[in-house]
Amino acid sequence: MTDPVVGVLALQGDVREHLAALTASGARAVPVRRPAELAAVDGVVIPGGESTTMGLLLRTFDLLEPLRAAVAGGLPTYGSCAGMILLASEILDTRPDAVHLDGLDVTVRRNAFGRQVDSFEADLDVTGVSGEPVHAVFIRAPWVERVGPEVEVLATVPAGPAAGRVVAVRQNSVLATSFHPEVTGDRRIHAMFVDMVRTAVERAESAVSTARADGRPSLSA
């Protein structure tokens, strides 16, 4: 197949880094600022940045409902840090009117690792990523405090005061990490997401060809 088109929500945050990481992982990476641009992608990344600001901008740019609907409809979505916060069904330590995309049945706590420790790094074993552990960079990061029954935990902090805290999860077509793989040069998390996107595109294409073979009207007509 041709390279899947993966959008990066480009309202705020480290958009450029995700575009570069996706391009290096075999996707056609494009910025998304308008509903029509969102409608044209096979998958979308919600970058790191500041979740309350990004939430306000989603409203301003009329992207909130289209993005919520796309995620609910199964569009492969990857949220990193602030992106994880926006995807959560419940957010602790945020403003009362904070935006939830409700893509993940999890409770996240913003800035969870404490104000003294704004950033830190750790080597993580991540389910689905083979080889060396992933060197994870956390920047004023959230952690996941509750996971719903459909949510798979992909990584936890291995040691230190936050040992055991959940920092990477997947629920069906939604992937989220507390950390920022886009800043390290290790492309394995983006490659895992691009694989999710490719699988979803292939599935949709084979559903269309089955429908054609059955003589039913084509979904792509």
Ligand SMILES: NC(=O)CC[C@H](N)C(=O)O
């Ligand atoms: N690096 C990040 O994305 C930080 C997230 C930020 N602390 C927030 O609450 O949105």
